[in-house]
Amino acid sequence: MTGKEALEVFGEDLMHVVRDNVLDVFELALTGKMNSAPMQAMHQRLSSLTSDQQDDMRQVIRKFVDCTLHDVLYLLQRDERISVIVRPTDKSGEIDLAKASNMLHAELYSEKGWINRYSQYPSSEDSCL
Secondary structure, eight states, X not given: OOHHHHHHHHHHHIIIIIIIHHHHHHHHHHHTOOOSHHHHHHHHHHTTSOHHHHHHHHHHHHHHHHHHHHHHHHHXXXXXXXXXXXXXXXXXXOEEHHHHOSOGXXXXXXXXXXXXXXXXXXXXXXXXX
């Protein structure tokens, strides 16, 4: 496995397991499809919003999720005390994701970024810079 392949595996998983799951929970809360008492209470508060306000809330939530992912990836890129190592199943050696990417946090954005290619939800309008 190459560094680029490891980045793609990580990016796809990050989008599905983290980004999409968080945004799914928000959508379920918004539509009242979660049964827990706290989520039903959240649904009651959110259901008073107009359709436009709910769309605005979706944008805000996406932006906060994307900025959180951006900041975590930036931390992984710049802090040498922390690393994410991929161990390919073919035992071809360990791959440090920060070393495989020049700017790990930038992998999220652009037409070819992880969000546009792997997430089921659209990207927030722009980066967190």
